[in-house]
Amino acid sequence: xxxxxxxxxxxxxxxxxxxxxxxxxxxxxxxxxxxxxxxxxxxxxxxxxxxxxxxxxxxxxxxxxxxxxxxxxxxxxxxxxxxxxxxxxxxxxxxxxxxxxxxxxxxxxxxxxxxxxxxxxxxxxxxxxxxxxxxxxxxxxxxxxxxxxxxxxxxxxxxxxxxxxxxxxxxxxxxxxxxxxxxxxxxxxxxxxxxxxxxxxxxxxxxxxxxxxxxxxxxxxxxxxxxxxxxxxxxxxxxxxxxxxxxxxxxxxxxxxxxxxxxxxxxxxxxxxxxxxxxxxxxxxxxxxxxxxxxxxxxxxxxxxxxxx
Numbered sequence: 001x002x003x004x005x006x007x008x009x010x011x012x013x014x015x016x017x018x019x020x021x022x023x024x025x026x027x028x029x030x031x032x033x034x035x036x037x038x039x040x041x042x043x044x045x046x047x048x049x050x051x052x053x054x055x056x057x058x059x060x061x062x063x064x065x066x067x068x069x070x071x072x073x074x075x076x077x078x079x080x081x082x083x084x085x086x087x088x089x090x091x092x093x094x095x096x097x098x099x100x101x102x103x104x105x106x107x108x109x110x111x112x113x114x115x116x117x118x119x120x121x122x123x124x125x126x127x128x129x130x131x132x133x134x135x136x137x138x139x140x141x142x143x144x145x146x147x148x149x150x151x152x153x154x155x156x157x158x159x160x161x162x163x164x165x166x167x168x169x170x171x172x173x174x175x176x177x178x179x180x181x182x183x184x185x186x187x188x189x190x191x192x193x194x195x196x197x198x199x200x201x202x203x204x205x206x207x208x209x210x211x212x213x214x215x216x217x218x219x220x221x222x223x224x225x226x227x228x229x230x231x232x233x234x235x236x237x238x239x240x241x242x243x244x245x246x247x248x249x250x251x252x253x254x255x256x257x258x259x260x261x262x263x264x265x266x267x268x269x270x271x272x273x274x275x276x277x278x279x280x281x282x283x284x285x286x287x288x289x290x291x292x293x294x295x296x297x298x299x300x301x302x303x304x305x306x307x308x309x
Contacts, residue, residue: 006245006246006247007247008246008247009246009247009254013242013245013246014254016238016242017242017254017257018254018257020235020238020239020242020254021254021255021257021258021261022257022261023230023231023235024231024235024258024261024262025103025257025258025259025260025261025262025263025264025265026231026261026262026265027227027231027262028090028094028099028102028103028106028262028265028266029099029262029265029266029268029269029270030223030226030227030231031043031090031091031094031227032094032095032099032270033220033223033269034220034223034224034227035091035094035095035214036214036215036220037213037214037215037216037217037220037221037224038212038213038214038216038220038224039206039209039210039211039212039213039214040088040091040092040094040095040209041088041091041092041202041205041206041209041212042202042203042206042209042212042213043091043224044084044087044088044091044198044202045198045199045201045202045203045204045206046199046203046224047224047227047228047232048087048194048195048196048198048199048202048232049195049199049203050228050232050233051195051228051229051232051233052192052195052196052199054229054233054234054237055188055191055192055195055233055236055237056192058188058233058237059186059188059189059192062188064186064188064189065185065186065189066186066188066189066192067185067189070181070184070185071181071184072180072181072182072184072185072189072193074181075176075177075180075181075182076182076185076189076190076193076197077193077197078176079173079176079177079182079190079193079194079197080193080194080195080196080197080198080201081197081201082169082172082173082176083169083173083194083195083197083198084197084198084201084202085166085169086166086169086170086172086173087166087198088202089162089163089165089166089169090102090106090162090163090166092159092162093106093158093159093160093162093163093166094159095159096155096156096158096159096162097148097155097156097158097159097160097163098156098159098266098270098272098273099262099263099265099266099269099270099272100262100263100266100267100272100273100274100278101144101148101156101159101160101163101266101272101278102159102160102163102262102266103258103259103261103262103263103266104140104141104144104259104262104263104278104281104282104285105141105144105145105160105163105164105167106163106164106166106167106170106259106262107167107255107258107259107262107285108137108141108164108167108285108289109167109170109171109174110171110255110289110292110293111134111137111138111141111171111285111288111289111292112167112168112170112171113171113174113175114126114130114134114292115134116171116172116175117175117178120175120178120179121175121178121179129291130291130292132291133287133288133289133291133292134288134292135288136284136287136288136291137284137285137287137288137289137292138288139284139288140280140281140282140283140284140285140286140287140288141164141281141285143277143280143281143284144160144277144278144281144282144285145160145164146277147275147277147278147281148160173194177190187240187243188237188240191236191240195232253290253293255289255293256286256289256290259282259285259286260282260286263278263279263282
């Protein structure tokens, strides 16, 4: 089914993207809550398993292109491995450090895409402007790390570094999708690769990391069910819909809301301490990413104008 492309994000699109960003921010807090009932590795695998079928059903109903013979099988498998590692690192990080700190560090993914794109993607070399934006964001990351209570809580350092490593894996997935045959697959097919591989792998190895079931309660089951359908399945399906309708460069700015919502929900639900340094770090990281996105959007518009002339 073909979607009518729109030149900019309208009121409907803005509402959808704000809600989606809010769900992503809330997700960190929900993961931390569900970790009480499921081990992190098992939670990732089970969530992927449960989300796989609604996404597949959506793709079939909407007649999205699903193919294993377009050369995407191997990079799709690698993408699934990165996806598995990304969410394992994220979910385990939330065992050790606060939701607010994870939200700041994990959503630095666009920074690492820009850095990787400089070496791997033709036409995306770092300009002086983008390098300055990158350095601004890295300064924010350094400030967030230095603000950690590592001396009194060494586990916080483990969580911070795991969250940062998770953002590297997230960027790796995006770079694989840009630089391999996986780029020929529909976004839904890319997600199905990731969900299938992570479900198969992580449910199988989860017992190696201890008891998969912890203190499971009806409330935790309800939160987990909400995660699966509202975030992992419906949320990303809506994101794909928005991506098919609105310019990706315009949508990128809304990604800055996710860490802000994450910090907010960490404070609201867990009473996370929001030190001035952490808030400054959040501003610096967001400003750096916003400037990178702005430069990317400006460059894409110039290329489009050149092609038209």
